[in-house]
Amino acid sequence: VTRVPVARPDAIRRHNLGLLLGQVHRDGEMTRAELTQRLRLSRSTIGALVAELTELGLLDERVPSGGVRAGRPSHVVAPRPGGPYAVAVDLDITHITTAAVGIGGHILARHVVETTGTPPGPREAAAHIIDAASVLAAQVDGAARPVGIGVSVPGTVSRRSGSVEFAPNLNWRHETFGAMLADAVPPSLPISLGNDADLAVLAEHLRGNARDCDDVIYLMARIGVGAGIIANGRPLRGYEGFAGEVGHNVVDPSGPHCHCGKRGCVETFIGEQALLTLAGRDEAATTESVAKVFADAFNGDPLAASAVRTVADALGRTIASLVNIFDPERVLLGGSLAGVLEFARDDVVRALNRDVLGGSESAPQLMPPGLGDDSSLLGAAELAFADLLLDPVGSR
């Protein structure tokens, strides 16, 4: 239909403020001239928008130093040090990482709590997060204010209710976790939740190894296994928001018993516990115990090396099934799968080419995440920044 939206000057200005802030947030500092070109607005409009975002305490401007060129140099626009920050939380089974993340996606402060013994319940996890938010507040610039809390959860998050519906490795089910957090903080600090793999692929699409890529899968193994998917440039969410839960797909009905009650789930072949078991280690999966298997494999331990290769073969098969379904341009492998790719890329590729429809021609690029282990954490920060980027004036 051809109706043109009513163009109220105030709404346009605020929309453009968000666009300009979003450019600097995603790509870092840039000149006014670059902003003028990217946003296709006039130099004077860009100048006015930058001035307003500076006034709002979000950006800073400086005249570039060094370099002698003809003409007046274009001012450089950058996130303001001491500006607002997101409280980003990566809630994992064995530890909770909390960070203050500034505009531009820079981690200003980080706080990690190990959760020993049984995984935390929702109230315990919420208490950890509230404590960590205070610790972070003390570490960042005194004037900086948090804009919100974004939490990455290893489970399904309902996009309707915002609850954690099913987090098998935390043993949570139908937990109104977002509401618990919201009850404990002032209303000025909005809470958002997302699935860990969904947030990881979001962050990688924004600033990591999926930046230029509109059909990408982020397959992640920690204790559990999940996928975050971007198809045709847009996140795949599903009807309730539960898409990407590939970890409990059965790939061998006579495979190992899974804690979910079935046998031969993907998780029992490529999850961290599978790696440890194959390496002959009767240990719980932790950052350290998993890292040790990879270190030993690189140091020539035959059992560790063979364990990684066995996981690599199963990983190749898992990727093949996802490629048959999604036909992505690229697959990012995160968590312990990044280690598997590093040590045994050939084994992964061989299994993938063997199983994928159309063979090696159909195989996508395989890469580790560009943001390392921080993809989910930085994706959680994006949740917290979303309102500010939509309307930098209104969300103050």
Place this chain on the structure above:
Amino acid sequence: VTRVPVARPDAIRRHNLGLLLGQVHRDGEMTRAELTQRLRLSRSTIGALVAELTELGLLDERVPSGGVRAGRPSHVVAPRPGGPYAVAVDLDITHITTAAVGIGGHILARHVVETTGTPPGPREAAAHIIDAASVLAAQVDGAARPVGIGVSVPGTVSRRSGSVEFAPNLNWRHETFGAMLADAVPPSLPISLGNDADLAVLAEHLRGNARDCDDVIYLMARIGVGAGIIANGRPLRGYEGFAGEVGHNVVDPSGPHCHCGKRGCVETFIGEQALLTLAGRDEAATTESVAKVFADAFNGDPLAASAVRTVADALGRTIASLVNIFDPERVLLGGSLAGVLEFARDDVVRALNRDVLGGSESAPQLMPPGLGDDSSLLGAAELAFADLLLDPVGSR
């Protein structure tokens, strides 16, 4: 960015002509008053657009008969009988169905060729289609002209080259099938190809059982098994256009041998040949041989009934894996899977609920296709109509 597209009156008019034609094409005849409401244009604009589409020979108007109401009755706008038609082709392994499909999606004439013995090669299939197009032309209104040929193919179609990349059950690979067809028809008759399951879900989303549904999977078994997927209202295509090829995903490494060289592919559990083998029939899968298994099952043949139930269990498991990945609102089951659902819905649902993450709460609606066996055929017609609907003037 806030640039408003330059609103050339001619471009707007043609855009609106396409929108109006699209409404009648999708939903059938309706009054001018309904069109005014749906398109949010003035009555006089609607009147002018309808007049132009009538002039172009695409629509007809009539004053509704019967009913006595106050005021002047609103004219009814409908597809014009004898107007242009799409040549739609459903190329299957055992038969090629060709149809003349009018605006509104009505099948005006249909022609079926059985392909006995080995599946047709691309040149043979192209010759069949060209012949069928002539047969159809003789059957429709003499003044009617074809707008293009849309072909549904049981394999992957490259969205970059338009070639059939891999159709395992036809034994085609890298076939420039679209170009072969284009060489044999006048340039005024454009050729478009699509994957059968992709086209099926497109047609169901437009007029069938997925009309009101933005997250839907159409899982189809004929000789092969494939899925057409709509996620967040948009077709899932993948980087090359190969998405949805779930038939050769391995679900049991010690399962039956598959013609693709692997063991335990989805197709070996829920494809038509699997059903016949389980029913103890040493026959090739044809429309008749498969229909007979279902008829016998309904008539109390224990082996046929048990075969359908075994397929139903595997089908439930297959759906569970797709639900874990996509979290759809609805799953349509087409081809022989519609028969499995009809005879053994309880077995499908039991296996689905057993295997899906989150159990029965997460299970989607299961339905047969609303367009019966014609989903792919009617989806192919949409390919042929696409240009006309985009610009009813320019594509003449």
